[in-house]
Amino acid sequence: MAALRHEFYETDEKLTLSVFDRxxxxxxxxxxxxxxxLSYQHGDKSLQLQPLKGQIDPDKSDFTVGKVKVEIRLVKAAQGRWGGLVGDAPDPLTTFAPTPATATASATAKQRKNWEGITTEILSGEKEKTSDEDPNVGGDSTVNSFFQKIFADADEDTRRAMMKSFQESGGTTLSTNWDEVKKAPVEVKPPSGSEWKKWN
Structure with missing residues (x-):
């Protein structure tokens, strides 16, 4: 039997498993x-995953067959991150009776972002996003095409000002005034309520 390549990403509510079966x-x-x-079968190809790291709701879980992969959505019986797909983790439904202290601790832990999971989710999203879903995609969104038109129709100084201001401000400022921009580095101006942090 042929083993199948697979990967997953998760949220607190569900785990999405991609089985690559073109x-x-x-x-x-x-x-x-x-x-x-979970067991997956297609001809002589199969994938057996057990024990899953957490408990799922079989009735709410489903799958869709695509051209490149089969996407399986596992709805978690208890909210929270598994951090893995299979393994002997204590089942939160059978072993966890929250006391006020642990309930507070788990609420705090729940607020931490799983950046690795988020990165995997972004990278594994093979479906091309449309400009309706993400305004940064493609040239056909109104904002994007508006800025492309300004840039295309601009003179050399305006283009230079736009590029310098955008790069030096970390994408927080876009100026078309070269006389103002050429004097000094452009300041970073994060949105109100945000704080700018430089990453090495």
């Missing part, structure tokens, strides 16, 4: 959900 026939794909196990 050209899978939806009629031949079988996915079986159990509270702590």
């Amino acid at each position: 050209g899978a026939d939806p009629a031949q794909v079988s996915v079986k959900f159990e509270p702590r196990a």
Whole structure:
């Protein structure tokens, strides 16, 4: 049997598993959900995952078959990050009875961002975003095309001002006035309520 390459990303509510099975026939794909196990079958290709790191709700979990991969959405029975796909983790539903102290501690822990998971989520999103979903994508969004038009129609000094102000301000300022911009480095002006931090 051929093993299948797979990867996942998670939120507190669900874990999304991508099984890379190019050209899978939806009629031949079988996915079986159990509270702590998942099995994927397509012809001679299979993937068995157990025990899952946490408990899932088999009735709410589902999958879709795409051209390149099969996306399996596992709905978690208890909110929280697993940090992995399989393993002997204590099941939060059977072993966790929160006392006021642990409830507070877990609430604090829940507010920490899982940057690795977020990065994986962004990188594994093979679907191209449209400009409706993300204004930074493509040239057909109104804001993007507006700035492209200004840049294309501008003279050399205006273009120079736009590039210098945008780069030096870390993307927080866009100026078209070269006489003002050429005098000194452009200050970083983060949105109100935000604080600028420089990363090495």
